[in-house]
Amino acid sequence: MVSQEDLIVEIPENRVKFFGGAGKMLLPSPATVGTLIKKIPEHKIITTGLLCKELAGQFKVRGTCPVTTQKALQAIAHDSSEKLPYWRVVNTNGGLIARFPGGAERQAALLRKEGFAIDTKQKVPKVKNFSESLASFD
Numbered sequence: 001m002v003s004q005e006d007l008i009v010e011i012p013e014n015r016v017k018f019f020g021g022a023g024k025m026l027l028p029s030p031a032t033v034g035t036l037i038k039k040i041p042e043h044k045i046i047t048t049g050l051l052c053k054e055l056a057g058q059f060k061v062r063g064t065c066p067v068t069t070q071k072a073l074q075a076i077a078h079d080s081s082e083k084l085p086y087w088r089v090v091n092t093n094g095g096l097i098a099r100f101p102g103g104a105e106r107q108a109a110l111l112r113k114e115g116f117a118i119d120t121k122q123k124v125p126k127v128k129n130f131s132e133s134l135a136s137f138d
Contacts, residue, residue, distance in 0.1 A: 094130030
């Protein structure tokens with residue numbers, strides 16, 4: 001179950017190294033993740049890593065839980081009442097997200113509609129030259 005509200009918690013001891021030190025981390029709600037997704041313009045994408053980094057900055061915490069962020073993304077993608085462009089979110093290396101509705105194939109089709117080229121030569125399809133199309137929230 002995905003929490004419907006944002007939580008700020010202490011970074012668990014076993015994750016301190018991952019976050020680069022002790023402190024607070026955000027467990028984002030789908031609504032918070034969705035607010036950022038709404039800001040991604042057409043023909044732009046964002047990685048899950050950048051999404052987490054942006055949320056950490058907004059909430060003034062050391063980090064954002066990547067697992068909770070992924071769960072929020074899944075909730076958004078599978079919510080047919082919300083029409084958020086979740087397909088504009090890719091993995092940190094530009095890879096497509098197989099857990100989205102219709103899998104990586106559907107995400108690829110939606111991204112192609114926006115003009116993105118997809119590299120399907122690897123095990124996980126990726127957006128070609130994805131770093132050139134990253135959105136920024138400055």
